[in-house]
Amino acid sequence: MTTQAAAIRGTVTTRVPAADLERVTADLAQAPGTRLADMFASDGATTVLRLVWARESGYLVTETEIEGGQYPALSDIAPAAFVEECEIYEQFGIRPATGKPLNRLMLPPHAGPDFPRLGHAPAQPPQEVHAPHTVGGQAFEFPFGPVRQVGVESLYYGLVTSGEEVVDVYLFTWHKHRGVEWRLRGTTPREAMFFAERAEGLSAVAVGWAFAAAAEAALGVAPPPAADRTRAVALELERLYNHAAATAALCQATGLTVGQSAAEIALEQLLRVNAAAFGHRYLFGVIEPGGTRRAPDVAVLRRGLPAAYGELRRAADALLRTNSFVDRLEACGILTAEHARRLGLVGPVARATGLAVDARRDGPYAAHPVTVVTGDGGDVFSRFQVMLGEAAESVRLIGEFLDAGTAAEHIALPEKGNGEPGAGSGLGWAESSRGEALAWVALDEDGRITRARLRPGSVRNWRGFDDACRSQNVFTDIPIIEASFWLTAAGLAR
Amino acid sequence: MPLWFARGLRRGVVTTRYPARPDDSAAWLPTPPAFRSRRLTRDLVDRMVAACPGTALSRRDDTLVFDVGACTSCGRCAEAAPEAVASSGEFELAATSRSVLIKEIPIRGDEP
Amino acid sequence: MTPSLDEAEAARRLRDTIAAQFGRSLHIRTLDTGSCAVCEQEIRLLSAPHYDLHRLGFFFTPAPRHADLLLVTGPMVRAFDVAARKTYEAMPGPKVVVATGACALGGVYPKDPFVHGDVGQVLPVDVWIPGCPPSPLALLHGLGVAVGRLAEKTPGLTFIADGGQG
Numbered sequence: 001m002t003t004q005a006a007a008i009r010g011t012v013t014t015r016v017p018a019a020d021l022e023r024v025t026a027d028l029a030q031a032p033g034t035r036l037a038d039m040f041a042s043d044g045a046t047t048v049l050r051l052v053w054a055r056e057s058g059y060l061v062t063e064t065e066i067e068g069g070q071y072p073a074l075s076d077i078a079p080a081a082f083v084e085e086c087e088i089y090e091q092f093g094i095r096p097a098t099g100k101p102l103n104r105l106m107l108p109p110h111a112g113p114d115f116p117r118l119g120h121a122p123a124q125p126p127q128e129v130h131a132p133h134t135v136g137g138q139a140f141e142f143p144f145g146p147v148r149q150v151g152v153e154s155l156y157y158g159l160v161t162s163g164e165e166v167v168d169v170y171l172f173t174w175h176k177h178r179g180v181e182w183r184l185r186g187t188t189p190r191e192a193m194f195f196a197e198r199a200e201g202l203s204a205v206a207v208g209w210a211f212a213a214a215a216e217a218a219l220g221v222a223p224p225p226a227a228d229r230t231r232a233v234a235l236e237l238e239r240l241y242n243h244a245a246a247t248a249a250l251c252q253a254t255g256l257t258v259g260q261s262a263a264e265i266a267l268e269q270l271l272r273v274n275a276a277a278f279g280h281r282y283l284f285g286v287i288e289p290g291g292t293r294r295a296p297d298v299a300v301l302r303r304g305l306p307a308a309y310g311e312l313r314r315a316a317d318a319l320l321r322t323n324s325f326v327d328r329l330e331a332c333g334i335l336t337a338e339h340a341r342r343l344g345l346v347g348p349v350a351r352a353t354g355l356a357v358d359a360r361r362d363g364p365y366a367a368h369p370v371t372v373v374t375g376d377g378g379d380v381f382s383r384f385q386v387m388l389g390e391a392a393e394s395v396r397l398i399g400e401f402l403d404a405g406t407a408a409e410h411i412a413l414p415e416k417g418n419g420e421p422g423a424g425s426g427l428g429w430a431e432s433s434r435g436e437a438l439a440w441v442a443l444d445e446d447g448r449i450t451r452a453r454l455r456p457g458s459v460r461n462w463r464g465f466d467d468a469c470r471s472q473n474v475f476t477d478i479p480i481i482e483a484s485f486w487l488t489a490a491g492l493a494r
Numbered sequence: 495m496p497l498w499f500a501r502g503l504r505r506g507v508v509t510t511r512y513p514a515r516p517d518d519s520a521a522w523l524p525t526p527p528a529f530r531s532r533r534l535t536r537d538l539v540d541r542m543v544a545a546c547p548g549t550a551l552s553r554r555d556d557t558l559v560f561d562v563g564a565c566t567s568c569g570r571c572a573e574a575a576p577e578a579v580a581s582s583g584e585f586e587l588a589a590t591s592r593s594v595l596i597k598e599i600p601i602r603g604d605e606p
Numbered sequence: 607m608t609p610s611l612d613e614a615e616a617a618r619r620l621r622d623t624i625a626a627q628f629g630r631s632l633h634i635r636t637l638d639t640g641s642c643a644v645c646e647q648e649i650r651l652l653s654a655p656h657y658d659l660h661r662l663g664f665f666f667t668p669a670p671r672h673a674d675l676l677l678v679t680g681p682m683v684r685a686f687d688v689a690a691r692k693t694y695e696a697m698p699g700p701k702v703v704v705a706t707g708a709c710a711l712g713g714v715y716p717k718d719p720f721v722h723g724d725v726g727q728v729l730p731v732d733v734w735i736p737g738c739p740p741s742p743l744a745l746l747h748g749l750g751v752a753v754g755r756l757a758e759k760t761p762g763l764t765f766i767a768d769g770g771q772g
Contacts (some may be wrong), residue, residue: 108685201642564713566738
């Protein structure tokens with residue numbers, strides 16, 4: 001394997017010839033402490049396939065030029081890659097060599113050869129296979145969605161059941177595919193930021209930070225440390241409100257209305273703290289490539305956060321003493337550490353199985369280490385406990401970052417005529433409330449995006465949802481499991 | 495359950511009186527801009543239009559056309575022209591016709 | 607641009623009809639046509655203790671058959687428009703469509719092969735609520751306007767800050 005290692009911000013990028021790809025992937029998939037974090041393609045003079053691996057020492061990106069429209073069946077080696085293989089086939093027309101069926105995933109049924117894609121349409125359209133495993137025995141399917149309960153996103157489930165038990169569940173998210181990656185082409189990082197934040201609005205800070213960091217890596221620049229700490233404050237506030245919202249959703253799913261109300265009081269107070277401290281309830285508009293546009297109002301944050309968090313803590317304490325609630329969560333939606341490893345799961349879903357995966361290791365977190373909260377049950381209750389532990393840790397971290405100093409400042413990005421950006425590419429990451437969010441950006445000589453890859457945490461974890469629903473659960477468990485994952489359809493569909 | 499009942503009573507009522515009475519929390523909400531007509535020049539307006547990431551701002555001769563419906567209150571126009579932009583403070587923006595959300599602001603800064 | 611006399615008269619008659627029909631009890635069905643998920647979170651908070659839409663006679667219903675008002679978010683992704691029309695057509699008249707959020711009003715995504723760009727391209731919208739996202743207070747105001755219980759403010763706002771109306 002020829003290595004041209006370009007180490008930027010802890011990321012190593014390596015060219016891997018197509019002939020070596022299978023062996024290299026197998027080696028990496030088996031290496032301890034190594035996880036497949038993403039896989040995506042880009043079209044230019046050739047089609048390039050990139051795999052992003054998370055290791056103890058940082059990220060490794062392998063780049064392989066694909067010819068002849070085929071590459072080795074990587075999902076046989078790393079099952080985590082199956083969803084990406086489907087997406088890559090729809091968008092770029094290249095496929096794994098084994099010829100196994102690939103599902104239609106991102107694009108709607110009417111997407112013919114002329115439908116806009118990031119690359120080329122496949123020679124043969126993808127199939128309507130529902131899941132990468134077979135369902136046997138007596139079962140019937142019924143469709144649910146995309147229009148579902150009130151106040152939740154549009155999402156289609158195919159539920160396969162033999163009566164009450166969940167035999168299988170598969171998802172279609174193409175109803176919400178807005179073509180964000182397609183739309184970012186030709187824009188500058190600053191222009192693209194507005195859309196990157198809105199790819200998964202409930203992770204606006206995380207996805208926005210991952211995107212901004214990718215653009216900064218591509219340009220070879222880094223934000224000032226105080227701005228980086230501002231980003232971290234916003235990220236931890238985002239984690240807090242999401243965990244409060246997930247708590248409310250868990251109560252709603254279990255029919256505990258008083259608990260839901262208590263969690264919603266906490267959620268509303270947290271959102272008001274966000275608005276008072278950063279000018280937006282959902283923290284939009286804080287981050288921009290090069291740094292931050294806003295800094296927190298420190299006095300307001302120090303005054304408001306303890307009360308809001310206290311509200312969440314008291315609601316959680318009452319919930320943990322409510323047996324009818326806890327009974328409903330225990331042994332529900334179990335995932336094992338083996339599932340999490342095999343499928344490349346991230347966030348509280350992975351940590352609740354015992355895997356200590358967390359992207360908060362560098363940047364501002366290097367000087368303020370995070371105590372990673374893990375569980376061991378892998379069930380809904382474990383995930384709930386992990387979220388509560390993380391919320392406490394977030395409050396502590398915010399205090400530390402405020403003590404160390406925050407600022408609204410950004411460096412000027414190198415612009416044509418103003419510096420020499422050159423063409424470049426870079427990887428960015430941030431730990432959203434639902435798991436590691438990644439972004440990869442390639443810029444041309446004018447500093448405009450030729451390829452933007454956005455991979456919110458939801459993209460990884462929806463992959464584990466059907467496994468979690470299948471482990472001896474019934475229909476009424478599905479909303480509970482969904483609340484404990486707390487993903488979004490927007491983040492998967494983009 | 496008695497635990498929750500007692501808790502609820504102790505917590506008290508947090509419900510807003512809005513719309514019967516104003517709600518203080520509205521003071522923290524981001525709101526669309528209001529423009530200082532006499533400070534607007536064609537040049538400044540063109541810079542604001544370029545800064546707007548959506549379709550809320552455009553210029554027609556000496557008029558700034560502001561589509562409140564398209565505005566996300568992101569603040570980029572205010573960053574591009576701080577002397578010409580204030581916060582409107584308005585969050586009650588619902589309208590029964592789309593055209594009522596399109597406002598025209600005269601560009602007076604170029605006047606002698 | 608002020609509405610024409612015909613438009614203003616039609617709007618007034620619509621409001622009076624709705625106010626008479628819906629009185630103080632309104633059932634709301636939500637519809638996500640491709641949002642980023644934040645608008646939905648604000649809508650969910652309408653039934654939370656701080657806002658409690660029930661005290662105003664507003665209720666959520668999952669069944670379009672029982673709904674009076676369709677609260678729509680998102681830029682109308684083309685792949686969703688059949689589901690959008692089916693939901694709208696399943697609602698018996700009289701019914702009101704409220705487009706909420708900058709995406710639904712056409713401010714975020716331009717019309718392109720993926721999205722229509724605004725909800726009005728596919729559904730007949732009666733009330734528009736700006737914001738990104740519209741906060742629960744803004745939503746309550748919009749719902750009040752939709753049933754004719756609250757006055758609209760935007761016709762009288764100029765967004766000019768030279769010492770006149772803000």
